[in-house]
Amino acid sequence: MVHSCLSFADLVPLKSIDAQLEVKDHVATLVSTLNYENKEDKPLEAVFVFPLPGDAAVCHFSAQIGETHIVAEVKEKQQAQEEYDDALSSGQQAFLLEESEQSPDIFSLKVGRLPPGESASIRLEYVTELAVQADDGLRFCLPAVLNPRYQSQGSEGPSVQVTSVPASLVPYSLSFSAQVSSPRPISKIESSCSLEPLQYLNADQTQATIKLGGGHKFDRDIELLIYYKDAHQPSAVVEAGQASAKPGSLMGDPVVMVSLYPEFPQSVMSSLATCGEFVFLMDRSGSMGCSMNNSTPQETRISSARDTLLLLLKSLPMGCYFNIYSFGSSFEHIFPKSVEYSEKTMKEALEEVEKMESNLGGTEILQPLKHIYSQACIPKHPRQLFVFTDGEVGNTKEVTDLVKKNADSHRCFSFGIGEGASSALINGMAKDGGGHAQFITGADRMQPKVMQSLRFALQPAVEDISVSWDLPKGVSATVLSQPITAIFQGQRSLIYAQLTLQVSSEEADGTVTVKYSLAGHPSQSQLHFNLKPAEDSGLTVHRLAARTMIRSLESEERTQSEQNDEEMKKRVVELSVQSGVSSFFTAFIAVNKDSGESVEGPLVRRNIPTPFFPSESCATQCTHLSSSFHFTGSWLDMPALSAAEPPQPRKDPVLQLVSLQKASGCWMLDANLAAMLGKTSEQVEKAKPPSVVWASILALIWLHGFKMDVMEEWELLSMKAASWIKAQNGNIYNQQGSVTFTMMCLKQKVKLDAKIILVKSFLSFSSTCVRVC
Structure with a gap:
């Protein structure tokens, strides 16, 4: 895809977009009205290249010019293009809507021969199924951001010409409203965009409306997460x-x-898989240096991905196999082939992960995928592939075809990072790979969404x-x-x-x-x-x-x-x-044959700009550059600590604690852990009982006591720790009843009791205090 900058000497004929969404249970219908006005003294051809959901069925396209209403027909693409060109040559007004050859989530809309001083309204309608997220929410996304798609070397087919401007400079307005209805009550609707309060339309709360707040800045896609009560009802x-x-x-x-x-x-779900080959494929192209969102510019896509890999590696079961690949214009892997998960291999992998930067250039995802699929599968260890990318890939269809071709040998879990990630790529890989797709946008944290998908991967196939x-x-x-x-x-x-x-x-x-x-x-x-x-x-x-x-x-x-x-x-x-539904081989074509008079004069082309997502860390106006941000802090090999030299904690204390966990699931009772919990080396040495079990219990108490709000991120690794504790010698459970009581608290997830235990254990670091609690 070729992007160019808009010269504001060019007038933009698109003035506003009004989008109205209707959701019935898990099916959404979106009607968008695009209002054009030609303020120039020459007839215009307005060209608008914009994103749509990759799995949407575009089923209506019409134009209103004055009193004339024209409904487009679906025709074979080349025939439609020829009819459009012929109409313009003969002075007729014509309208063409077609799917790009690059990706099914990019469309091109042409409004041809709009006369001087004339207005036109274009109506575009599509229907789509709403994807179920791992937290049971239904996700609707109206793409507003169209980031550059990297054109792979040697790829076939012409690139799409796209005119882009930073989100703050988009010259047209957008209004959005939604009406939701379901047989079940609507519990809530969330969004990364500013919304007006949810309005229920009836007493049983099965119908509701919501609107986008005023002044949308085009700095993010419009995303709704809809939650129903008793969502898992077949229909x-x-x-x-x-x-x-x-x-x-x-x-x-x-x-x-x-x-x-x-x-x-429940008997099957109570015990997660203890085997499997987990392959992580990480995008390290220049665009991964972008901020996750403008409110926290210091957190880049690549830094969030590193933190996520830390949680993933700590949560893997002993006895499984794993490997980590990263790609840009070329690709790298940490191990020549997948290795058995152990303390040694985990530590070696984390040392390499910490060095990862967004410094590998373009987005050539096809070659590392081919290499992964060429590796022999490990008997009795089903392959689970996790793909992390901001989705700025040009050869979407080649990638999804490759995943589908290898669907029998693996499950693919895909993650679209940041605004403007290609839905056709992310959803297509998961669908064709028999896995699950997740999108991380706005202020979303990547870690909980990825850990939810890991739970799916650990389920029996x-x-x-x-x-x-x-x-x-x-x-x-x-x-x-x-x-x-x-x-x-x-x-x-x-x-x-x-x-x-x-x-x-x-x-x-x-x-x-x-x-x-x-x-x-x-x-x-x-x-x-x-x-x-x-x-x-x-x-x-x-x-x-x-x-x-x-x-x-x-x-x-x-x-x-x-x-x-x-x-x-x-x-x-x-x-x-x-069916009247768009496809790669067809297009919508409408010609105004009722105007009577031809529109004379030389035709002037005006490109309608789409917003892309710039941030201080990855882009200047109309330029997509690699970030210069560097990750600070280490979650590996924290130096030995003393009372006189306290540690420099990570900004995220959960990740700091997780970084100290061993592959088996336990924590060591040492100065690093003590410092994390606010104690000194001397206090640690006097602790009773001075054991690895006690250290692991303290770590779990801290997580359950203070970090229940992010439990999705550490639940799997805490289960691994609890299993390790239970596997130790039985006499450990008789030490003044402390361990037994603590495990009971953990099992019941008693947040208040855990806090009390934690505070009192800090005061005396004594198992007696835990027992007294």
Whole structure:
């Protein structure tokens, strides 16, 4: 992608964008109205390259010019482009909307021959499924930031010309409002943007509205996190076909959308996996030197990633295997191949992690992925790949195709860091790799989100997944979505199916069953649903199903022979035209043939700027540079401490304490730990009992007593510590009852009691005080 700076001598015809979101349960419909005005004395062609969610189904595009309303049609892309060019050549007004060849989350909108003094309103509509986050929130993101996408060396296809300005200089306004409805109460809606207070529309709180606060600065994407009460309720929506469509076609038949939330037995979930190969792939391109957000410029993407790797490595189970790769224009790895996790290998890895800077240039992610996949898998250690990137990658489709090709050998967990991360890349890698995607934006901390995904990775892999239907006589189901390849505890599994009704079955019921094997035991999730179509659902479900099929066919097309390639392309075009949903091979085209008079005069092109995310640490105006920030402080080999020379603590005390933990899960009772807890070496030496167990208990008490607000970050490593304590000799548990009592507090997570224990243990450092508490 080529970015250029906007000269403000050029007038920008786009004046405002109004975005209205409607959320029904986990499906979102966004209608955006773009208002243009030509204040120049010549006709304009306004070109706007902007981001959209990568999995969105663009299903409507129209233009209003004066009293004339023009609805665009979906046509084969080359045909649409030729019609647009012909219309402009003949003096007609024309409008073209097309998906870029680079990535499915970038679109180009052209408003052609807007006459002097004339205004136009463009209406753009898309539908999308809301992804479930690891904390059960549903995430909607209206991308506002379009950062430069690195064009890989030797990559094919033209780059997209994008005009960018810093967020503070965007010359048009944005308004945003949302209406949310669900069968279940809405507990809260959060955002990294400034929102007006949530307004409930009814007493049971199943409908609500919310608006973006005034003066949006375009310095971040507009993100909503929607939380429902009892979110894990399975559901099925049956939508009637389009009356004008041919029966037997996708749009002519009913379509059902099934949402299942498999629940795993507690006996399986109580013990996390103790095996696995964990491969961490870290982006070290120049853009990783950017600040995570403008409110804390000292925390860069790369420094947050280093802290996250510390938590990940400390949380891994003994006996697993791991390796760490990093990439930019080239790639590096800490070990030639994955090594067994031990104190020695963990320490060696952390020493290298601490040196990581955003100094490897571009964003060539394809080569390290190929190298990782070329490594033989380790028997009985399922591979779990964690990818950290700010998503500024140009060859998105090549990357996701590679992940999909190797889906049988691993699970891929992806993390989009910072504003403007490519949703097509981050979501695509996780979806095609059978894992889970997370986005870290605004004031989000990376660590809790990554640790939530590690919990998923430590869950047993679900195998032998199958879907079966029990339907009335005369009704059959054809599954339209890709086969389910991954199931996680509490996460949604989504199925689309076309229903063929040979008889009226509106009052009948159907059943869908997902069967799978978990830790060697057969399990299943089942949902009964009514076949009567839902009211007022429009064609939303059909369009989402069409989008799912289109993306699947496009992916197949890229891996087919030339002959099959043309056949697959033809199928995509037919499905796109039939459903009215955009694709890589089609475009929306509208020509104003009713104006009567041609718009004469030389045509002047005006590029509409998009904001990118500059910060003091990574960019000057219109320039994307590497950060000069350097990480300060070390969480390795803290020097020996004495009462006269207290330690220099890290700004984050949790990470300081975690840095002292051993790979086995324990802490050493030494001056480093004492200093972290505010004690001197002399007090440590007099402590009773002077044991590693006691040190580990004190560390756990401190975490439970003072850091429950960030428990997601340290819970896994505390479980490892608790398991280590339990594995020690039984006589340890009889030392004045202190350990037994402490473990009880930890098990019950009694925050207040833990604080009391901690304070009193500081006063005397005596197990007696713990027992007395």
